Amino acid sequence: MTMRVAVVTGAAQGIGRQTxxxxxxxxxxxxxxxxxxxxxxxxxxxxxxxxxxxxxxxICDEAFVGRAVEAVQxxxxxxxxxxxxxxxxxxxxxxxxxxxxxxxxxxxxxxxPFVLAKGFGAMMLEQRLGSIVNVASIAGxxxxxxxxxxxxxxxxxxxxxxxxxxxWGGRGVRCNAVCPGWVKTEMDVADQAGGGYSDAxxxxxxxxxxxxxxxxxxxxILFLAEPERSGFxxxxxxxxxxxxxxxxxxxxxxxRKR
Numbered sequence: 001m002t003m004r005v006a007v008v009t010g011a012a013q014g015i016g017r018q019t020x021x022x023x024x025x026x027x028x029x030x031x032x033x034x035x036x037x038x039x040x041x042x043x044x045x046x047x048x049x050x051x052x053x054x055x056x057x058x059i060c061d062e063a064f065v066g067r068a069v070e071a072v073q074x075x076x077x078x079x080x081x082x083x084x085x086x087x088x089x090x091x092x093x094x095x096x097x098x099x100x101x102x103x104x105x106x107x108x109x110x111x112x113p114f115v116l117a118k119g120f121g122a123m124m125l126e127q128r129l130g131s132i133v134n135v136a137s138i139a140g141x142x143x144x145x146x147x148x149x150x151x152x153x154x155x156x157x158x159x160x161x162x163x164x165x166x167x168w169g170g171r172g173v174r175c176n177a178v179c180p181g182w183v184k185t186e187m188d189v190a191d192q193a194g195g196g197y198s199d200a201x202x203x204x205x206x207x208x209x210x211x212x213x214x215x216x217x218x219x220x221i222l223f224l225a226e227p228e229r230s231g232f233x234x235x236x237x238x239x240x241x242x243x244x245x246x247x248x249x250x251x252x253x254x255x256r257k258r
Contacts, residue, residue, distance in 0.1 A: 005076045006225065007031040007068070007120055009059055009112075010086030014185035015135060017041045018214035019083055019221050024050035026222060028081065031055055031072050035086075059086055059112040069119040078127060081225040082120045084113035085135040087153075089187055091196055094148040102149040109153035114160055121164070121173060128172035133224045134161050135217070136177040138241045146196065154179075158237045165235030174234040176224045181241030183212040204251065207243035209258060216240055 006023045010016035011032035020030055020041050029051040032038040038054045045052040055071060057064035072079050087109045090101060117132050124130025139147060140154030157177065164175035182188060182202045188211070192198065203209055220240045223229050239245050247254065 003029060003076065003078070004080045005029045005031070005072065005078055006081035006083065007033065007072060007079055007116075008083040008085060009033040009116065011041050012036050012038045013041075014187060015180070015183060015214045015217045016083075016085045017044070019085060019218040020045055020052075021048065022215070022218040022222050023081070023083075023225065024048040024052070026226070029076060031068065031075075031079075033057070033059060033068060033086070035059075059116060060107050062115055065112075065115050065119050069123070072120070073123065079120050079123045080130055082116060082124075082130070082132045083135065083221055083225070084116055084132070084157075086112070087135065089147075089191055090149050091146050091191060091194060092148075093146055097148055102152075105149035106153050106156070109150070110156045110160065113157060117160075117164060117175070121168065124173045125168065125171050129227075130173045131225050131227065131230075132161075132164060132173065132175040133221050134158075134175070134177040135221070136161070136179045136237060138179050138181050138239060138245050140177070141179055141237065141239065141245050161237065162235045169234045174224075174227075174230075176230070176233060176235065177237045178217060178220045178224065179237050179239045179241065179245075180217050181206060181212055181239070181244045183214060183217060185214060204255065205244060206241070207247050207254065207257075210242065212240060212242065 006028040008020050012034040024045045032054045042054050055068045090105045136157045137154040139151045140158040161177040
């Protein structure tokens with residue numbers, strides 16, 4: 001079987017860590033990128049028998065991204081999948097958000113994925129084969145209150161996804177996005193600690209009556225990553241939201257269907 005290599009950002013925890021484990025189980029070698037050491041993720045991957053490296057640094061630093069591209073090139077000589085998963089949340093009323101905070105969210109959630117796609121995409125374009133999967137959000141499809149910067153960054157990420165799909169699809173490189181709804185991760189715990197919403201708020205709004213799990217998102221990423229599964233899927237923003245963005249019901253009607 002031909003060796004396959006995937007790069008995953010935000011690999012230390014949450015959706016990133018679960019995605020790494022799912023890709024490792026599917027036979028991928030992995031480059032793990034995160035601001036913090038990915039020791040636990042690396043150990044899990046190695047237990048699955050996959051080859052992996054831990055690259056610690058800031059994806060907003062173009063020099064770090066360049067070093068990561070070089071490290072992957074030197075170790076494996078190829079890259080098949082880039083998963084732009086790393087991102088930050090920011091919850092505040094629009095009128096209280098200063099420009100510096102807004103720019104920081106865009107830098108992490110939108111500019112960094114572009115820089116990573118440019119760097120690793122160059123390798124894919126040379127191969128004439130590859131898949132980029134951007135982890136966007138339902139906040140890239142609809143508006144969620146008190147999240148002006150986050151919504152803008154995720155709408156932009158979907159726009160970037162479609163642009164790269166249009167530019168690179170004919171050269172063998174597909175680009176798609178997954179759009180999770182609310183997922184039970186460390187980020188959700190931190191956001192809920194601010195008092196903005198509860199489990200009941202989310203479970204009552206989702207037609208399937210639950211949060212997504214990291215595994216739900218990781219399996220969707222695997223689908224978009226593998227050409228055997230999704231070889232003619234390009235430029236898609238795939239909601240993985242339990243029906244959130246499909247349901248226009250009011251709350252009492254929604255709950256009567258439970």
